[in-house]
Amino acid sequence: MTTATGSNRLASHGGPGKVRLDRDSIISTGLELAADTGATTISVRELGARLGTDPTAIYRHFRNKEALMQALLDELNARAVAAVTADPGDWRERLRQLARATLSSFTSYPAIAVEATVLTTHGPGELDAIELMLDAFARAGLDGDELVRHYALMASHVLATAAGIARGRSGRPSDEESSPWFDAPILADPRTHPRIAELGAKMADLEDRDLFMLGVEAVIQSAERAAAAR
Amino acid sequence: MTTATGSNRLASHGGPGKVRLDRDSIISTGLELAADTGATTISVRELGARLGTDPTAIYRHFRNKEALMQALLDELNARAVAAVTADPGDWRERLRQLARATLSSFTSYPAIAVEATVLTTHGPGELDAIELMLDAFARAGLDGDELVRHYALMASHVLATAAGIARGRSGRPSDEESSPWFDAPILADPRTHPRIAELGAKMADLEDRDLFMLGVEAVIQSAERAAAAR
DNA sequence: CAGCGACGTCAACAGTGTTGACATCGCTGT
DNA sequence: ACAGCGATGTCAACACTGTTGACGTCGCTG
Numbered sequence: 158m159t160t161a162t163g164s165n166r167l168a169s170h171g172g173p174g175k176v177r178l179d180r181d182s183i184i185s186t187g188l189e190l191a192a193d194t195g196a197t198t199i200s201v202r203e204l205g206a207r208l209g210t211d212p213t214a215i216y217r218h219f220r221n222k223e224a225l226m227q228a229l230l231d232e233l234n235a236r237a238v239a240a241v242t243a244d245p246g247d248w249r250e251r252l253r254q255l256a257r258a259t260l261s262s263f264t265s266y267p268a269i270a271v272e273a274t275v276l277t278t279h280g281p282g283e284l285d286a287i288e289l290m291l292d293a294f295a296r297a298g299l300d301g302d303e304l305v306r307h308y309a310l311m312a313s314h315v316l317a318t319a320a321g322i323a324r325g326r327s328g329r330p331s332d333e334e335s336s337p338w339f340d341a342p343i344l345a346d347p348r349t350h351p352r353i354a355e356l357g358a359k360m361a362d363l364e365d366r367d368l369f370m371l372g373v374e375a376v377i378q379s380a381e382r383a384a385a386a387r
Numbered sequence: 388m389t390t391a392t393g394s395n396r397l398a399s400h401g402g403p404g405k406v407r408l409d410r411d412s413i414i415s416t417g418l419e420l421a422a423d424t425g426a427t428t429i430s431v432r433e434l435g436a437r438l439g440t441d442p443t444a445i446y447r448h449f450r451n452k453e454a455l456m457q458a459l460l461d462e463l464n465a466r467a468v469a470a471v472t473a474d475p476g477d478w479r480e481r482l483r484q485l486a487r488a489t490l491s492s493f494t495s496y497p498a499i500a501v502e503a504t505v506l507t508t509h510g511p512g513e514l515d516a517i518e519l520m521l522d523a524f525a526r527a528g529l530d531g532d533e534l535v536r537h538y539a540l541m542a543s544h545v546l547a548t549a550a551g552i553a554r555g556r557s558g559r560p561s562d563e564e565s566s567p568w569f570d571a572p573i574l575a576d577p578r579t580h581p582r583i584a585e586l587g588a589k590m591a592d593l594e595d596r597d598l599f600m601l602g603v604e605a606v607i608q609s610a611e612r613a614a615a616a617r
Numbered sequence: 618c619a620g621c622g623a624c625g626t627c628a629a630c631a632g633t634g635t636t637g638a639c640a641t642c643g644c645t646g647t
Numbered sequence: 648a649c650a651g652c653g654a655t656g657t658c659a660a661c662a663c664t665g666t667t668g669a670c671g672t673c674g675c676t677g
Contacts (some may be wrong), residue, residue, distance in 0.1 A: 176625085177673095178625085198664095201665065201666085202663090202665090210626085211625055212665095213625080213665095213666080213667085214624070214625050214626080216665095217623075217624055217625075222666090271504075274550065274554050277569060277571070277573075279571075284580055284583065285580075287573075287580075287582075288575075288579075288581075288583050291582035291583060291586055292582050295582060305586055305590055305593060306593070306598070308590075309568060309593055310598065310601060310602055310605065313548055313598060314602070317548055317550075318543055318547055321543070321546075321547050325504075338539060339507060340507060341509075343507075343517075345518075349518075350514055350517075351518075352517075352522050352525060353514065353517055353518050356521055356534065359531070359532060360539070363535060363536070368536070368540065368543060371536060372543070372544070375540065375605055375609050376605065378609070379605050379608070379609075406656085407642090407655085407656090408655080430632080430633065430634085431634065431635085432632090432633080440656065440657085441656060441658075442634095443634095443635080443636085443656080443657075444655070444656050444657075446634095446635075447654075447655050451635075452633095452634065452635090
């Protein structure tokens, strides 16, 4: 929930006055910082400066930086779930929307996305995202182990790949829709690496976003086939 | 501790004297350090201590730490490729072997695996791995864009997922064959999250290694179907 | 109004990667 | 063989990082 930081008295920036913090204002300012800098990491000191307080004040509200990053990541999860608008019956489109929204969030907030390699945020946003995916595969006609496996495959791919894309793009402007999968054209000696020599040009044309969605489609199709085979 | 002034140029084995470094000895000691500590990061100072030299001596052989980690990661790639023994015609088994070897390397050297989110090491090991995968999908009957897409999907999944698994397991002993996908049993209110409440137990049974290989099989099957559809 | 807990502030610690000055080693050309 | 010179190890230092403990102040509660 991004309830605009309304709980701070002393709205006018009148010199080094003490500012009252709470978890929500730290989270929203943290998101802001991650989006503006576009860097792959944010520091506690940077965040403190932007909050207008001593950096260590953050430790009154979060046990350590890891807990803070988990809260930020969970907020991103919650927003991605909220961006899913398709009818619950259209399970394919719901999964696509969730994936797209996650990738969009992650590329907008690279410093938070890189934390996603640790899967569990133990927050409500993650819980909602899991529920959405489980429900989608259940409506696809799966259940039991097959259902859980497909969910895990989808979650793993979306989080890990989106995090990788976000990190790779950390430097560039975020308005780009997609980026090349390889940062540089790849070329090799045709003698030792004939396939690369032949296909290197095509590989340079690959766009990370297309590849990401291709993986999503692969899991969806796998679910369709598993459901049909019963 | 070597004293500042000279006279300690003992050539005897490994004693605390000036040691002559080269890229290969740094790499092999770096691998050793990453495997022994089992931590998610290794520091330049730690590596220097284990080499018996001043930590900054490493910078005479690598531009910065990123270049060093790239070299270490490329060595892991090379070893994974070397572990593939199946007949070139059996493209499915070759891909499985490469995936298994990569996961094994990554879990043995967590500190190096976490660097794999940046795909390109620009080294010979990576080149060999790419060539192997391209060749496998070509033998599956694919070519052109379809071939490149399947290669990219496989590479993306193997690297990103294996890196995630390695990070998640960083603390525990490395002799375990597999670990649970979730670090803690997941439970939720059946009112708001009925699917999770129903399937949470099954999710706890998921093993990361099985999930990893499941993704590999999904890409293989996708390639089979694409090849058959022509 | 007293008390007491929550909270912001400050200084400090133990780390990290990296750089520049310095000295020494070992190979080169003459 | 010797002067030279580049490659390389050493050391001190810088700019960062996350985190902790002591201190004082604010604001709510009894």
